[in-house]
Amino acid sequence: xxxxxxxxxxxxxxxxxxxxxxxxxxxxxxxxxxxxxxxxxxxxxxxxxxxxxxxxxxxxxxxxxxxxxxxxxxxxxxxxxxxxxxxxxxxxxxxxxxxxxxxxxxxxxxxxxxxxxxxxxxxxxxxxxxxxxxxxxxxxxxxxxxxxxxxxxxxxxxxxxxxxxxxxxxxxxxxxxxxxxxxxxxxxxxxxxxxxxxxxxxxxxxxxxxxxxxxxxxxxxxxxxxxxxxxxxxxxxxxxxxxxxxxxxxxxxxxxxxxxxxxxxxxxxxxxxxxxxxxxxxxxxxxxxxxxxxxxxxxxxxxxxxxxxxxxxxxxxxxxxxxxxxxxxxxxxxxxxxxxxxxxxxxxxxxxxxxxxxxxxxxxxxxxxxxxxxxxxxxxxx
Amino acid sequence: xxxxxxxxxxxxxxxxxxxxxxxxxxxxxxxxxxxxxxxxxxxxxxxxxxxxxxxxxxxxxxxxxxxxxxxxxxxxxxxxxxxxxxxxxxxxxxxxxxxxxxxxxxxxxxxxxxxxxxxxxxxxxxxxxxxxxxxxxxxxxxxxxxxxxxxxxxxxxxxxxxxxxxxxxxxxxxxxxxxxxxxxxxxxxxxxxxxxxxxxxxxxxxxxxxxxxxxxxxxxxxxxxxxxxxxxxxxxxxxxxxxxxxxxxxxxxxxxxxxxxxxxxxxxxxxxxxxxxxxxxxxxxxxxxxxxxxxxxxxxxxxxxxxxxxxxxxxxxxxxxxxxxxxxxxxxxxxxxxxxxxxxxx
Ligand code: SF4
Ligand code: SF4
Numbered sequence: 001x002x003x004x005x006x007x008x009x010x011x012x013x014x015x016x017x018x019x020x021x022x023x024x025x026x027x028x029x030x031x032x033x034x035x036x037x038x039x040x041x042x043x044x045x046x047x048x049x050x051x052x053x054x055x056x057x058x059x060x061x062x063x064x065x066x067x068x069x070x071x072x073x074x075x076x077x078x079x080x081x082x083x084x085x086x087x088x089x090x091x092x093x094x095x096x097x098x099x100x101x102x103x104x105x106x107x108x109x110x111x112x113x114x115x116x117x118x119x120x121x122x123x124x125x126x127x128x129x130x131x132x133x134x135x136x137x138x139x140x141x142x143x144x145x146x147x148x149x150x151x152x153x154x155x156x157x158x159x160x161x162x163x164x165x166x167x168x169x170x171x172x173x174x175x176x177x178x179x180x181x182x183x184x185x186x187x188x189x190x191x192x193x194x195x196x197x198x199x200x201x202x203x204x205x206x207x208x209x210x211x212x213x214x215x216x217x218x219x220x221x222x223x224x225x226x227x228x229x230x231x232x233x234x235x236x237x238x239x240x241x242x243x244x245x246x247x248x249x250x251x252x253x254x255x256x257x258x259x260x261x262x263x264x265x266x267x268x269x270x271x272x273x274x275x276x277x278x279x280x281x282x283x284x285x286x287x288x289x290x291x292x293x294x295x296x297x298x299x300x301x302x303x304x305x306x307x308x309x310x311x312x313x314x315x316x317x318x319x320x321x322x323x324x325x326x327x328x329x330x331x332x333x334x335x336x337x338x339x340x341x342x343x344x345x346x347x348x349x350x351x352x353x354x355x356x357x358x359x360x361x362x363x364x365x366x367x368x369x370x371x372x373x374x375x376x377x378x379x380x381x382x
Numbered sequence: 383x384x385x386x387x388x389x390x391x392x393x394x395x396x397x398x399x400x401x402x403x404x405x406x407x408x409x410x411x412x413x414x415x416x417x418x419x420x421x422x423x424x425x426x427x428x429x430x431x432x433x434x435x436x437x438x439x440x441x442x443x444x445x446x447x448x449x450x451x452x453x454x455x456x457x458x459x460x461x462x463x464x465x466x467x468x469x470x471x472x473x474x475x476x477x478x479x480x481x482x483x484x485x486x487x488x489x490x491x492x493x494x495x496x497x498x499x500x501x502x503x504x505x506x507x508x509x510x511x512x513x514x515x516x517x518x519x520x521x522x523x524x525x526x527x528x529x530x531x532x533x534x535x536x537x538x539x540x541x542x543x544x545x546x547x548x549x550x551x552x553x554x555x556x557x558x559x560x561x562x563x564x565x566x567x568x569x570x571x572x573x574x575x576x577x578x579x580x581x582x583x584x585x586x587x588x589x590x591x592x593x594x595x596x597x598x599x600x601x602x603x604x605x606x607x608x609x610x611x612x613x614x615x616x617x618x619x620x621x622x623x624x625x626x627x628x629x630x631x632x633x634x635x636x637x638x639x640x641x642x643x644x645x646x647x648x649x650x651x652x653x654x655x656x657x658x659x660x661x662x663x664x665x666x667x668x669x670x671x672x673x674x675x676x677x678x679x680x681x682x683x684x685x686x687x688x689x690x691x692x693x694x695x696x697x698x699x700x701x702x703x704x705x706x707x708x709x710x711x712x713x714x715x716x717x718x719x720x721x722x723x724x725x726x727x728x
Contacts, residue, residue, distance in 0.1 A: 050659035050660065050662060050663040051659060052654060052655060052656050052658070052659035053656060053659045053660070053663075054656060087471065087624070088624075088656055088657065088660065090621075090623075090624045091621065091623055091660055093620075093621075094619060094620035094621050095660065095663065097620065098620075098664075098667055099663075283482070284475055284478045285477075285478060286459060286461065286475060286495070287468075287474070288471035288474045288475050289468070289471050289474075292471060292475070316432060317432060317434075317654050317656050318656070319470055319471040319472055319656055319657070320471040320475075322430065322432050322433045322434075323433075323471050323472045323475040323478075325430050325432070325433075326429065326430045326433065326479050326482055326483065327475070327478055327479065327482045329430070329482065330481075330482040330485060343432055
């Protein structure tokens with residue numbers, strides 16, 4: 001192997017990129033985070049991918065390509081997170097490799113991190129081999145530290161994000177919370193690599209946001225977001241759907257976050273699966289991979305938690321999500337909860353997207369009103 | 383009892399097994415008619431629009447059968463066709479999809495979860511489940527399961543000896559005889575790579591098989607191959623795909639690309655199928671290295687017959703040129719169409 005200095009690049013996942021960045025920095029590497037998804041990266045990715053390949057694949061290919069292109073004098077380890085599951089997710093990295101090589105790039109290798117898969121006697125050693133390939137040889141405590149700090153940063157960023165979307169529909173001056181939030185993300189990103197420091201910054205920033213003038217209220221329409229993880233978790237992929245909904249005066253909640261996703265997949269996998277099968281009984285009785293089962297389960301759970309509507313965000317043609325979409329039509333009827341399925345691809349335009357969101361929000365609002373009126377008329381009759 | 387069998391998706395892999403099982407139990411089987419315009423329309427109107435055409439067509443076949451006087455429509459869940467490998471999420475969710483699409487008939491969907499090519503045990507369990515739902519005595523179900531497995535093994539033998547699955551369906555009662563029947567070797571042979579349901583649904587794919595055969599070209603398909611022969615292509619692929627059928631199409635396709643007696647490869651896949659886009663890319667990259675023509679046909683609601691015929695003729699001409707035979711001459715151009723003339727002038 002060449003002794004060139006290695007630079008890492010990782011998929012960008014919403015604001016949590018700051019955490020991944022710290023991870024590699026603690027290990028002593030350079031790291032370049034791809035730019036947020038934009039028309040340029042999408043164009044690159046789309047033109048080099050097979051036509052019906054997943055949209056997330058195209059986005060990522062485009063992002064990586066731009067990183068390699070802009071830094072021809074560096075040697076990259078491209079980190080690909082994937083699973084060996086029934087989804088195409090499991091075959092992303094061989095395709096990146098082949099396509100990027102076919103395009104003439106040589107300044108990279110791909111490190112794919114996948115979960116442990118059967119047979120276990122092969123899977124477990126393979127997993128650790130990959131892990132070593134990812135981090136290189138380091139003192140174990142350095143690696144542990146990198147994980148802990150990155151984990152804390154992810155957590156902190158998610159807390160800030162939650163707070164942001166809670167406050168936007170309640171703030172007195174439109175846009176004021178977002179300003180504080182943006183500064184907070186930067187602070188977390190550059191926070192010293194100490195858990196205490198991260199905690200302190202988090203608390204300070206949460207307080208700042210809390211102190212921004214706003215009116216607490218709990219009568220806003222509530223919308224839950226379900227769908228495919230990468231579209232859902234990265235704001236630049238979903239055209240900032242959460243923020244848009246928040247500015248439309250909606251209490252919005254996203255079902256998948258890096259923290260719960262990782263917990264459910266890696267640590268609590270078994271109980272998570274059992275829980276899904278139980279909730280989905282009669283709708284989807286089988287493991288289908290991707291996030292399709294989660295989409296159905298979370299729609300049902302949102303209804304039970306009193307939400308007024310659910311939006312399913314999925315990449316166009318996504319295998320498990322299209323299956324889920326068809327089943328969701330039935331769930332929506334049985335549980336009486338409106339579900340809007342939005343498919344994202346390179347043609348999704350801002351304007352049409354906003355119109356559809358607005359129409360859905362209007363519909364939810366008028367449904368709420370109708371329910372209120374009904375309630376009132378019932379009490380009057382009594 | 384009368385059991386409807388949709389002529390779509392895994393019908394084109396496991397029909398012999400269903401046939402052996404149900405006929406041994408003495409149930410009457412009703413096959414849906416081969417896909418036609420009506421079936422496609424039925425399917426399109428009962429499914430969500432961004433789902434792949436193969437699954438849409440399946441909706442059509444199920445609806446067609448539900449409209450007839452059958453007691454059950456058989457929608458097996460083929461969960462896995464190889465150890466540690468699963469099927470496409472839409473196939474794994476197939477019975478659930480059908481129950482959602484045809485809510486009032488959900489009780490008429492007969493289903494069980496099958497794990498195939500992993501020994502007889504999981505198959506026996508799945509058939510036991512079906513036997514219970516139909517209320518058949520255990521002993522009979524056991525015997526019927528054996529019959530099913532026997533038919534499936536015969537069909538595999540027939541495939542390995544070069545007969546297409548369509549021949550198998552036609553000769554389901556005389557598989558033993560079919561196995562012995564030799565397959566005529568033609569001057570040119572084209573390999574069809576793809577999922578069996580895309581390769582064999584003659585309506586949706588514009589009848590590629592007959593078009594080739596009419597032009598005097600012999601065909602082989604990827605499901606004729608024993609997976610053992612293409613195992614080593616895993617290395618080229620870096621990592622195996624997660625679906626048995628996709629591996630078969632990819633590796634089988636590469637195997638045919640490398641076979642000296644195969645003149646060209648046509649891959650057939652379904653519009654909006656994300657899985658085939660992967661193996662198509664692999665075949666493209668691989669054939670680029672080897673230098674054998676590969677053509678892709680992507681099936682949609684209206685695979686144009688005219689356009690397709692032109693493309694196939696151009697492909698045949700390409701093969702002829704590669705063999706040094708020159709272009710199709712007017713006399714033996716069986717179609718003798720203007721398209722043929724047009725191709726010649728290229
Ligand atoms: S979940 Fe959807 S987008 Fe993700 S790999 Fe599977 S098909 Fe592709
Ligand atoms: S493999 Fe492709 S064609 Fe088959 S069901 Fe899945 S998406 Fe459809």
